[in-house]
Amino acid sequence: MASTQKKISGKGRKTPPKPEPPAYNTAARMVGGVVCALLALCILVSYFNVDALLLTFTAKVLRGALGYGYYLTAPALAAIAYIQLSHKGRPVILRTFCAALLPLLVPLFVSAFRRADDLAMAMEARCYNGGEGRTKMKPLRYEGRDRLSYLIMWLYLALIILCRIFVPWPQ
Numbered sequence: 001m002a003s004t005q006k007k008i009s010g011k012g013r014k015t016p017p018k019p020e021p022p023a024y025n026t027a028a029r030m031v032g033g034v035v036c037a038l039l040a041l042c043i044l045v046s047y048f049n050v051d052a053l054l055l056t057f058t059a060k061v062l063r064g065a066l067g068y069g070y071y072l073t074a075p076a077l078a079a080i081a082y083i084q085l086s087h088k089g090r091p092v093i094l095r096t097f098c099a100a101l102l103p104l105l106v107p108l109f110v111s112a113f114r115r116a117d118d119l120a121m122a123m124e125a126r127c128y129n130g131g132e133g134r135t136k137m138k139p140l141r142y143e144g145r146d147r148l149s150y151l152i153m154w155l156y157l158a159l160i161i162l163c164r165i166f167v168p169w170p171q
Contacts (some may be wrong), residue, residue: 033084040077
């Protein structure tokens with residue numbers, strides 16, 4: 001006959017707790033890394049004016065959108081692929097985001113420095129020397145709306161900081 005009592009197979013034996021799943025999706029990171037590696041390879045091939053429909057279209061879009069940043073796109077995508085494929089369980093969002101911004105920020109700073117150099121050369125060519133007694137065309141005067149906009153900006157910043165401190169964010 002079968003008994004209805006539960007059998008105990010050892011003294012004080014507890015089942016080990018199940019390990020928590022990682023906070024990231026390993027498969028998604030692997031797929032993202034492989035996709036970025038393939039995109040980097042395609043863009044690298046498009047540097048050499050290969051006559052392929054999708055590669056030339058991609059090259060034209062990137063050249064139009066990024067300017068000189070187009071030439072940094074393949075190394076940035078390769079860096080993203082490396083970051084994604086060698087994460088070893090570490091968080092990679094910030095590193096990936098910074099690597100993705102590289103083709104945008106480098107041409108921005110290069111063009112800003114070129115513009116500043118052109119302005120300096122033009123001012124020097126016109127024998128400009130600023131200093132004492134030099135007048136300005138329109139001196140800056142603060143009005144009430146300027147002070148109001150500063151106040152709104154500071155209040156908004158304080159609200160963001162307070163929300164970040166006191167409002168629980170999902171992890």
